[in-house]
Amino acid sequence: xxxxxxxxxxxxxxxxxxxxxxxxxxxxxxxxxxxxxxxxxxxxxxxxxxxxxxxxxxxxxxxxxxxxxxxxxxxxxxxxxxxxxxxxxxxxxxxxxxxxxxxxxxxxxxxxxxxxxxxxxxxxxxxxxxxxxxxxxxxxxxxxxxxxxxxxxxxxxxxxxxxxxxxxxxxxxxxxxxxxxxxxxxxxxxxxxxxxxxxxxxxxxxxxxxxxxxxxxxxxxxxxxxxxxxxxxxxxxxxxxxxxxxxxxxxxxxxxxxxxxxxxxxxxxxxxxxxxxxxxxxxxxxxxxxxxxxxxxxxxxxxxxxxxxxxxxxxxxxxxxxxxxxx
Amino acid sequence: xxxxxxxxxxxxxxxxxxxxxxxxxxxxxxxxxxxxxxxxxxxxxxxxxxxxxxxxxxxxxxxxxxxxxxxxxxxxxxxxxxxxxxxxxxxxxxxxxxxxxxxxxxxxxxxxxxxxxxxxxxxxxxxxxxxxxxxxxxxxxxxxxxxxxxxxxxxxxxxxxxxxxxxxxxxxxxxxxxxxxxxxxxxxxxxxxxxxxxxxxxxxxxxxxxxxxxxxxxxxxxxxxxxxxxxxxxxxxxxxxxxxxxxxxxxxxxxxxxxxxxxxxxxxxxxxxxxxxxxxxxxxxxxxxxxxxxxxxxxxxxxxxxxxxxxxxxxxxxxxxxxxxxxxxxxxxxxxxxxxxxxxxxxxxxxxxxxxxxxxxxx
Numbered sequence: 001x002x003x004x005x006x007x008x009x010x011x012x013x014x015x016x017x018x019x020x021x022x023x024x025x026x027x028x029x030x031x032x033x034x035x036x037x038x039x040x041x042x043x044x045x046x047x048x049x050x051x052x053x054x055x056x057x058x059x060x061x062x063x064x065x066x067x068x069x070x071x072x073x074x075x076x077x078x079x080x081x082x083x084x085x086x087x088x089x090x091x092x093x094x095x096x097x098x099x100x101x102x103x104x105x106x107x108x109x110x111x112x113x114x115x116x117x118x119x120x121x122x123x124x125x126x127x128x129x130x131x132x133x134x135x136x137x138x139x140x141x142x143x144x145x146x147x148x149x150x151x152x153x154x155x156x157x158x159x160x161x162x163x164x165x166x167x168x169x170x171x172x173x174x175x176x177x178x179x180x181x182x183x184x185x186x187x188x189x190x191x192x193x194x195x196x197x198x199x200x201x202x203x204x205x206x207x208x209x210x211x212x213x214x215x216x217x218x219x220x221x222x223x224x225x226x227x228x229x230x231x232x233x234x235x236x237x238x239x240x241x242x243x244x245x246x247x248x249x250x251x252x253x254x255x256x257x258x259x260x261x262x263x264x265x266x267x268x269x270x271x272x273x274x275x276x277x278x279x280x281x282x283x284x285x286x287x288x289x290x291x292x293x294x295x296x297x298x299x300x301x302x303x304x305x306x307x308x309x310x311x312x313x314x315x316x317x318x319x320x321x322x323x324x325x326x327x
Numbered sequence: 328x329x330x331x332x333x334x335x336x337x338x339x340x341x342x343x344x345x346x347x348x349x350x351x352x353x354x355x356x357x358x359x360x361x362x363x364x365x366x367x368x369x370x371x372x373x374x375x376x377x378x379x380x381x382x383x384x385x386x387x388x389x390x391x392x393x394x395x396x397x398x399x400x401x402x403x404x405x406x407x408x409x410x411x412x413x414x415x416x417x418x419x420x421x422x423x424x425x426x427x428x429x430x431x432x433x434x435x436x437x438x439x440x441x442x443x444x445x446x447x448x449x450x451x452x453x454x455x456x457x458x459x460x461x462x463x464x465x466x467x468x469x470x471x472x473x474x475x476x477x478x479x480x481x482x483x484x485x486x487x488x489x490x491x492x493x494x495x496x497x498x499x500x501x502x503x504x505x506x507x508x509x510x511x512x513x514x515x516x517x518x519x520x521x522x523x524x525x526x527x528x529x530x531x532x533x534x535x536x537x538x539x540x541x542x543x544x545x546x547x548x549x550x551x552x553x554x555x556x557x558x559x560x561x562x563x564x565x566x567x568x569x570x571x572x573x574x575x576x577x578x579x580x581x582x583x584x585x586x587x588x589x590x591x592x593x594x595x596x597x598x599x600x601x602x603x604x605x606x607x608x609x610x611x612x613x614x615x616x617x618x619x620x621x622x623x624x625x626x627x628x629x630x631x632x633x634x635x636x637x638x639x640x641x642x643x644x645x646x647x648x649x650x651x652x653x654x655x656x657x658x659x660x661x662x663x664x665x666x667x668x669x670x671x672x673x674x675x676x677x678x679x680x681x682x683x684x685x686x687x688x689x690x
Contacts, residue, residue, distance in 0.1 A: 022484035022485050022490070023490070051476075051477055057515070057519065062466040062469070062512070062515035062518070065470060066519060067470060068467045068470055069467040069470020069473065069474065070470045072467070072474075073404070073471045073474035073687055074685050074687065074688055075686070089511070102677060104438050104441055104458065105437075105439075106435075107439070109448070109450070109456050110685055112683050141678050165681070
């Protein structure tokens with residue numbers, strides 16, 4: 001199987017879905033001749049033309065709203081928000097509109113659209129090119145929220161998202177775009193939205209993570225394995241709807257849970273995983289449910305030492321694992 | 328077309344010169360009357376405590392009826408707002424379909440009794456569901472219109488894949504109050520409309536007030552329609568109390584849109600003499616004298632006057648129409664009162680679609 005980077009897998013998914021279904025189109029800033037600032041749509045404008053790869057005005061609210069309208073009228077838009085940090089002007093259109101259309105019309109109007117956006121820190125992006133926004137959206141019924149951690153899943157999950165009859169937010173760990181490589185089959189396959197995945201079997205404790213933090217969690221698990229700590233790692237992959245079964249089954253086996261995410265700690269996605277474990281997995285627990293996240297400050301600072309201080313990394317995860325293992 | 332209207336303004340257009348038959352202009356009167364009497368009944372029901380809330384389309388009927396007749400019903404697509412009772416009625420909504428929503432009863436076709444009333448949504452009439460935060464429908468409607476352009480541009484690929492594309496573009500009409508034109512959504516939508524020459528009609532009901540805030544605190548420009556110039560689209564103003572003038576202006580805009588000549592921003596001027604909603608008290612922000620003067624814009628007596636002058640309406644026919652409309656409103660109310668409420672747990676679904684039913688394909 002050919003090895004590809006995360007960004008190549010994403011581009012391949014878009015390309016194949018556009019070839020497969022003429023209703024699929026891309027809309028966003030710089031997605032056309034430039035191929036996107038992260039190159040996710042490189043070559044697609046040249047291949048499919050300006051009516052299927054649409055360079056939008058610099059206006060995020062309407063990138064999403066135009067997508068909603070086109071979806072209502074039978075198309076399958078893939079809206080690109082250049083950085084997750086810029087999604088906030090579109091918050092109303094996503095949360096009040098796309099998410100609620102189906103429910104508020106009594107199941108008459110569905111909105112089949114994908115909103116792709118790179119998220120996360122560690123790339124010298126400062127406050128406004130580093131944010132993690134998944135928790136805002138995972139809170140809202142009517143939205144599906146997907147975050148891939150590797151190229152294989154990225155391709156299969158993005159295809160599933162494009163074919164889904166509902167609005168799907170697809171957040172991509174931008175630090176991993178070229179760093180994370182993996183085997184990706186040529187041609188069509190789907191990774192279904194919904195199930196989490198046990199990516200490393202272990203017996204002492206479970207680390208739950210997604211996106212870039214999942215990549216680091218696997219590295220941390222290898223580090224502590226040399227010290228005799230046997231870590232299970234679960235890639236959550238789909239944050240909404242959440243896969244409670246996989247979460248609970250893992251902790252039933254290991255008895256301990258650490259949740260790692262790079263968003264601000266308080267009310268981040270890990271809070272929900274912790275609540276599920278406290279409520280439905282209490283009898284399995286042999287230690288406190290722990291979270292490792294970013295500090296509760298308004299952003300990831302630009303200056304390298306401060307940025308490194310903010311970001312969870314394999315060393316910090318390993319240290320948290322050791323603390324939990326000792327309990 | 329300022330707020331100051333000092334006297335009754337007769338309709339000066341002639342319906343036959345606009346291509347409307349005698350039957351059609353009488354039908355317009357019937358739709359106007361039905362909307363008004365239905366609306367008045369809703370106020371009574373709310374004041375009697377039989378329904379929790381009403382937001383009125385009174386004073387807006389001339390705009391809704393004029394616009395509806397300018398569209399190709401069942402083909403063009405409408406993304407309305409909460410004062411569009413008359414638009415929905417003239418497009419074919421039955422009074423009971425409104426009453427079921429007003430009461431929050433089972434069978435409400437707009438939202439399955441989830442939304443507040445006047446959030447019109449009827450798939451069979453191409454009326455798209457709207458929300459309560461204003462102007463959100465405008466860029467969505469632009470997206471629906473962009474899809475019409477895409478269908479024409481991508482016709483060979485789409486038809487090869489089994490999607491039937493109509494010979495002509497559907498025109499998308501969206502409506503809103505003048506207060507909505509302060510929202511970013513409105514401006515972003517017009518920008519797209521200009522860039523892509525969308526088959527799109529943006530119909531602003533300027534009723535002079537956004538709840539309590541008068542239009543001169545909403546914008547520094549004299550006319551909402553002046554804003555069209557900034558986006559490279561057409562702008563037009565019409566008297567919202569004159570149903571024939573609204574029809575004429577919207578008809579021209581629809582023609583341009585269908586011909587690929589782009590979007591028109593239409594300002595239809597009216598005066599909202601009811602409170603914003605059943606929860607508002609407009610005595611706190613305007614005088615009774617102003618309100619009485621605003622009623623000179625009322626589209627109903629103006630069309631009635633026109634029909635009498637043209638000998639299309641007689642006292643006997645008017646009485647018959649009133650009687651017919653009252654019976655329809657009575658029947659709608661009876662059906663809504665007899666209808667059951669939804670089961671409580673119907674609140675739980677549907678959140679996610681399991682199949683795709685989106686789009687307007689074919690003729």
